[in-house]
Amino acid sequence: MIQQWLNWRTILGLVAVFIISGTILYSQFLAKKIAIQERKNVEILVEAQHTILNASDTASINLATKIASENKSIPIIETNEKDSLTYNYLNLDTIAIKQDKNYLATTLETFKAYAPPVILVIKEKPYTANKYYYGESQLLKEVKYYPIVQLVIVALFIIILVMAQRANFKSTQNQIWAGLAKETAHQLGTPVSSLQGWIEMMRDIEGNEKIVPEIEKDVQRLLLITDRFGKIGSIPNLEEKNIIEQVQNMIDYIKKRASGKVIFELEAFDETNIPSLICPPLFDWVIENLLKNALDAIEGKGKIAVSIKDTASQIIIDVSDTGKGITKANIAKVFKPGFSTKKRGWGLGLTLTKRIIEQYHKGQIFVLHSEVNKGTTFRVILNK
Incomplete structure (x- = not known):
């Protein structure tokens, strides 16, 4: 039972499942690492903003400004402590913002569902703060959806391979059918021709008047069968x-x-x-x-x-x-x-x-x- 189940097709299938599963798991692992790093990057950016607001020396401001300007991939939306839009944002589609007045609000809701905000407290009394909501960077999206793209490509490849194999098998089967039919017609042709000759000889012998017509019917039947096989082997x-x-x-x-x-x-x-x-x-x-x-x-x-x-x-x-x-x-x-x-x-x-x-x-x-x-x-x- 095990030997019947464990053939080369099963082994190839298991290897394919292992490779795809491994790719998916590794991609998810990388996505989690990137997500953690992006959270840290947003926290660093918020800290840089805090430094810009409170620093007294030019060097600190310049360093903080440089750190803040280096974020060119993580989309961020700023709100106040009441979650109202301040209309400060980074790495968003500016064209979409101009065309759709609800774009920022809709995107903000998406970011809220994705991760908790990074909060920058400006004053304790009265409490004033900015919240920074962020979404997935393009790199993170590509890493997350790469296994799906890979699965689609592999599935298409398998479908094409199966269709090609079926077409090849059907073509081979048709050739075998045609070959067998033609060979059968050829093999029947010789003895049937011989039987026709014997029938003509039997006609001249007295006493065969009843036998010859019956044998002739059977020979005609054989000729019909030969003709059928001949037509199956060709168009x-x-x-x-x-x-x-x-x-x-x-x-x-x-x-x-x-x-x-x-x-x-x-x-x-x-x-x-x-x-x-x-x-x-x-x-x-x-x-x-x-x-x-x-x-x-x-x-x-x-x-x-x-x-x-x-x-x-x-x-x-x-x-x-x-x-x-x-x-x-x-x-x-x-x-x-x-x-x-x-x-x-x-x-x-x-x-x-x-x-x-x-x-x-x-x-x-x-x-x-x-x-x-x-x-x-x-x-x-x-x-x-």
Whole structure:
């Protein structure tokens, strides 16, 4: 269990969390140090102001003035002992002060919430004093918000990396699909051609009149499968076909292979021709897979209904059955490669179906509704 959990992805994730956490903690530590130092700087400035007011010698005044003038980063607002503005301030936006008459009062409230003032007592009796409220310097803000900026940059980098990896994985997956499909079509082509030759030879032998047509049907079926795999491995050409006719043909094909206890219905809402651009062999494969799945779900007894709706912008095909249904946990898995509830299933039928509809026909396919022991409805949407 520990070995499965402790892989290189987990280790990299833990290292990233450690680095980011360390950066945040260190930034907060630096911010606290800077805040303490800035408080001391404000106290020194206030003391310098006190010296300027009370010093008698020029040297002390000059030194105090120099100390006071060196504060060029910490914003300060002066008030009297009653917290009324004296309109003396340092390092504030003078343009904003001119444009907004409430700017100083609003900023003062912010400074009050940030830290207690440094008080300069001018007289004890009557009590006269100046209060100096201050805010964060630009340096302190940058140190405090640096981890947030870093997190955003790291998050964007991770998102781009994940998207690139997914795109690369999808591209590789598509190449594998195409390669397997082309190789399958190629491998089937040789024996099918050979079988066609044997059929021609068997025609000339007496007594094979009933056997040859049946074998020929199977060979035609193999040719259709070869053609389907060949089109999956390349970009198929789309043709305008009557969807109702295409679906009806596949219903007739599956109906011959079903028991007499299965009822098939096709509802097209009085339409006789619904044209759409499709690749006929691949589209037939989609309908065939959905009908076969429905046939397996009802286990030889029940109803399979196909509904075709023609809207202004879409053609909607619903394939419903009265079978065993799909659990909620499995609905999200039905289109994933390898997933199958059949004992001998490969779990590729619906995967191929999704690929054909979404990639080659630019449509949608999904489970519209399913309820255990009541049935399932798959919906196919073709955009006009």
